[in-house]
Amino acid sequence: MTDAPATPTPRYDFRTAEPRWQQAWADGACFAVPDVPPADARKYYVLEMFPYPSGKIHMGHVRNYTLGDVVARYKRARGHLVMHPMGWDAFGLPAENAARERRVHPRQWTYDNIANMRAELKRMGLSLDWSREFATCDAEYYGPQQKLFLDLLRAGLVERKESWVNWDPVDETVLANEQVEDGRGWRSGALVEKKQLSQWFLSITKYAPDLLAALDTLDRWPERVKLMQANWIGRSEGARVRFALPQPVDGIDQVEVFTTRPDTLFGMSFLAVAAEHPLAAAAAARDPAAAAFVAECRSMGTSEAAIEQAEKRGFDTGFRVAHPFLEGVTFPVWIANFVLMEYGTGAIFGCPGHDERDFEFARKYGLPITPVVLPPGADAASFTLGDHAYTGDGTAINSGFLDGLDVKAAKRAAIEALEAKGIGQGVVNWRLRDWGVSRQRYWGCPIPIIHCDACGTVPVPDDQLPVRLPEDVTFDKPGNPLDHHPTWKHVACPACGKAARRETDTFDTFVDSSWYYARFCSPHAAAPLTAAAADAWLPVDQYIGGIEHAILHLLYSRFFMRALKQTGHVKVEEPFAALFTQGMVQHASFRGEDGRWLAPDEVELLADGSSRHRDTGEAVAVGRVEKMSKSKRNTVDPGAIIDRYGADTARWFILSDNPPDRDMEWTEAGAAGAYRFTQRLYRIAENALPRLDAAGEEKASRDLSRATHRAIAAVTEALESFSFNVAIAKLYEFTNAIEGAKSASGAALRDAIGILARLSAPAMPHLAETLNAMLGPGAGLVAEMPWPEADPAMLKAESVTLAVQVLGKLRATIDVAVDADEETVFRLAEAEENVQRAIAGKPIRKRIHVPGRIVNFVV
RNA sequence: GCGGGUGUGGCGGAAUGGUAGACGCGACGGACUCAAAAUCCGUUUCUGGCGACAGAGUGUCGGUUCGAGUCCGACCACCCGCACCA
Secondary structure (H helix, E strand, O other): OOOOOOOOOOOOOHHHHHHHHHHHHHHOOOOOOOOOOOOOOOEEEEEEOOOOOOOOOOHHHHHHHHHHHHHHHHHHHOOOEEEOOOOEOOOOHHHHHHHHHHOOOHHHHHHHHHHHHHHHHHHOOOOOOHHHOOEOOOHHHHHHHHHHHHHHHHOOOEEEEEEEEEEEOOOOEEEOHHHEEOOEEOOOOOEOEEEEEEEEEEOHHHHHHHHHHHHHHOOEOOHHHHHHHHHHHOEEEEEEEEEEEEEEEOOEEEEEEEEOOHHHHHHOOEEEEOOOOHHHHHHHHHOHHHHHHHHHHHOOOOOHHHHHHOOOOEEEEEEEEEOOOOOOOEEEEEEEOOOOOOOOOOEEEEOHHHOHHHHHHHHHHOOOOOOOEEOOOOOOOOOOOOOOOOOOOOEEOOOHHHOOOEHHHHHHHHHHHHHHHOOEEEEEEEOOOOEEOEEOOOOOOEOOEEEEOOOEEEEOOHHHOOOOOOOOOOOOOOOOHHHHOOOOOEEEOOOOOOEEEEOOOEEOHHHHOOOHHHHOOOOOOOOOOOHHHHHHHOOEOEEEEEHHHOOHHHHHHHHHHHHHHHOOOOOOOOOEOEEEEEOOEEEEEEEOOOOOEEOHHHEEEOOOOOEEEOOOOOEOEEEEEEEOOOOOOOOOOHHHHHHHHOHHHHHHHHHHOOOOOOOEEOOHHHHHHHHHHHHHHHHHHHHHHHHOOOOOOHHHHHHHHHHHHHHHHHHHHHHHOOOHHHHHHHHHHHHHHHHHOOOOOHHHHHHHHHHHHHHHOOOOHHHHHHHHHHHOOOOOOHHHOOOOOOOHHHHOOOEEEEEEEEOOEEEEEEEEEOOOOHHHHHHHHHHOHHHHHHHOOOOOOEEEEEOOOEEEEEO
């Protein structure tokens, strides 16, 4: 919104300096590492989540890769052999959307985008080993992935099962959840139906117990991510209960439910099944009204959020089930839109008294609500439920043989009784479902399977891999182009030689991103992984990416690593030893008088705080600060920022603004301020040059040296704890100290500026090189210099300032020697005039002294 | 709906249970300049007071403690995820 800073001639010219240093690093191969690190090397693998090649890098990328680069450069300076690779998550829907909308081939579109984004990333000055680059759409990558899949298949980790998808009957295609808007396909506008397809699944549920238990070993992961994963895996103890149908329906004589509350079986008032349940199908076959209800559920979409947020609705099938313990008592069977076929058994028993959802359902349909758990302290005779179910602990009532037991004991007793009668048992249930990897799309890794009428599903033999995507496809028809291709899918069965068909589904792109970090260790090998490389480099020592990947991508990767271990590819189990999740980059949004969204560079901020359109002059409404998005036009192009201010400025601002795990707001003023700081640093060094050999005052020199060592200690500590914004604040403080040290010696000044350069280098690598070179030509590259060490002797203070409180309120501060004894401290504190006034002659009841911190008098 | 998080001056934020607001941005005052930009010096949580000081203050309400931004409980607002977006 403002023009380039109008410095007539900026003294530090980033436009020439940044490319020059990038060239120097490339010439020195500063960031290249071998596939197999030397035995004595301290390896460190830094990885940021690789980008989807959408066409241009966005500020989220700049933030992500800046954070990773700070870590990489810092660890390298600390003497580690740092691997820091980059690649492209290049398969996926947007390329096909582009193909349909703009008639450009997905391959062309993708590789063009990659070329663009690679050039943009290179301008950021990241310390990447570009020799490891690959895209997941390279046959060199997806071919080995097909090999891995077949290894998993042989190891029994792949299954073929039916599952439900969102089907667009007009486009004849499966829709992603995000492509369903209000129950209609985003492109066709057709009502979406659920449809059952036969699909490939990876058996992640086999690893559910281990994926859960091993979370405890991930001590450098954020607690909240581990919590989210644990909840997602969702281990719950409960019971399976088989309810008999006194009058069987289509040969179905029982319904099995899973429940975590077998203690509330006596409070049952109905049984409910999912719309996809066989009993629902049986009801639909008999009763058009039931069929209509099932059809309606089918139009609801497959996402859990959609299902659970929908109004709770049901349909009474007229079927009845017998209570497991009460002779002759039966309950109605309903079809309910909130019962998930994927979870448990697709059927529940409803106990409205002690489950909120069942309560709501029973209220709506007038089903009985019987309390069977008495809250502690409540009176059995008078207890009634109010407007809510009671889900807490308590004592069983109205429950036959369970009466008087607490919830835990009642659960145990109910399970024992079910097992004794042979109509149920205690089980552990997992929320986690197997991972469906089939996608009915062109731009993905082909699933290397051949369908033969005689032999069934036959793996493509190793010597016929990779199964390459055909180039000559068209997007003018609805459906999957691979399926339409005239020749591609027609092959001979590898087993019997008869005519057979290729699998035309491709893999979910999460498969691509579940092992790319391992492929980076030997990116160009023929085999998917090279054990010597992968076992040496893995796990990733620091992984950095968005919180939005907290569950799926990270869980799939953890599973994949285990599967790769099981199939003998690696020894490592956990892919990411440490995880850091960054926040989003946001920007204010703007709207013109007619309500249309305006881009930031169309808006001019006026001095009085209002805004107007740069060209038309119309008033502009400044909206909320929101996640940058194309639809709201509140994006800022990193390329334009780097043109205007340079990469160091962009990196510096993004690091300085706020803690990296929080959402940040990109502001022009902040970027301009960072730019001014780069110029200021350069000026300080330039002004210091003539003084570097001068003598100075001893005290000023010592103070500057102390400040230097305090800065080393503070910046190091901040970097270690990912408090990059604090590290930057400490660098500002240090810079202020250098500028204030007018009479320090040249030696102390040279030392201070040299160390300032090295401490700033992870954030501003180009300017750091320039500063370092100014101090002495031939000094070498900062990129190859060790991290400075703080001298502990220089960190000790001689005296400290203590706060003196009376009754917890600050009344004075005193300076005391570091080693002053307690009585002296109390005497000095009490002698303060203001403290005396606060005590006001009252007797001192208690004196508290925390050395180096505080004195508190209680009167 | 379910699961997870965040909340501190005008703004971004700092703060092992121990001086709330470091550092930066912005604003204001001053210097330099014919003038502006850039740069430099200073002020900047709010209220009262000339001042020394006093009172209030970390989303809201309550609790623990000599002492709470920090720990505990309830609530409010916003953000992320919910299995075919990546």
